[in-house]
Amino acid sequence: MWLTAIAATGVWAGQLGRHLLIGSEAGEFPAGTLDAGALQPRLLDDAQEALRLRSHRETTYEAAGSLLTVFFEVQAPAPHLIVAGAGHIAAPLAAIARICDFEVTVLDDRPQYASQARFPTADRVIAGPFREELRKLRGGRPQFDANTFLVLVTRGHQHDIECLLEVLDDPVAYIGMIGSRRRISAVFNLLEREQRIDPARLDRVFAPIGLDIGAQTPAEIAVCIMSEIINTMRGGPARSLREQVREERIARRTRITTVRGE
């Protein structure tokens, strides 16, 4: 959290342009020269609230005719995109995501594909078994966090499933999985029947992946995936390709429940 005094009068006039850097960890000491005097504790409380809401804000304080306007800037870490599979779609996707200011990790079990040469702009290129490497990427924490976006575009659905099962219950921002409507339906049926996965747990998966923009080439599909990620992150109104499959699945479940309930 970065505080800046953007307007200041009276007793606070000398504070104009001064800053304060505040960490999210309790007990972290603020660094900087912005000093609001008696109001400092309120400033720190307001900073914690802005941090909690992850939202920038501007607040004006008043005391005995003096005014102090502070801009609170939340320093969110860059969103992290993990691309499982280093094939044709991963290459343009990793490049586009980097341009969109994502931290990008690419993972594949084939070292000839998962190479820095194929992904020159990626922050991390990992060659190793999917599930094991995903676990390592959690960095010692039990789950991926809400800052993580996962795209499953491996060479075969068995690897997509392997990755999906690893991350399905993590509170990530996005899980997208490639495949035609037919393949996705088959994969979901397989998971429900053979792995005893509760169908409702699969509803969060964006599959078929991407927004419905009629993409054809690998680069176009990468755009359609990235636009779905942005749409999810920003709460946009665009329609995902998955909606039809998802609605059909939910409708079928509801029908079954109703019939059983009777």
Next chain:
Amino acid sequence: MSTFYHQLQSFLDEGLAVAVATITSTKGSVPRSVGAKMIIHPYGRHVGTVGGGCGEADVIRTALDVLADGAPRIVTVELTDEITMESQGVCGGTMQVFIERFAVADAAGAARSSA
């Protein structure tokens, strides 16, 4: 942490003074939201955007004044022109942009004055 601050740091490492513009409040339709930032570089190697167009040009002009005297300023960008063939900023809203100078010497001065 983020690429913007890495870029700012690398300008400072070069020994340059740069200006940083931040959108601190908005009203109505504007091209970018609160928190959008831009580095104004003395020789035009700007980084980021506060919305482009004439509004940004005003910000850049004022930023050069901020670079010259070190005094922070607020620019109010009005994008409320009627839509005509001649008008330029017509998003419909206004935004406030805070502009400040960053330079290694400023930081050293601030550290001294707080000590």
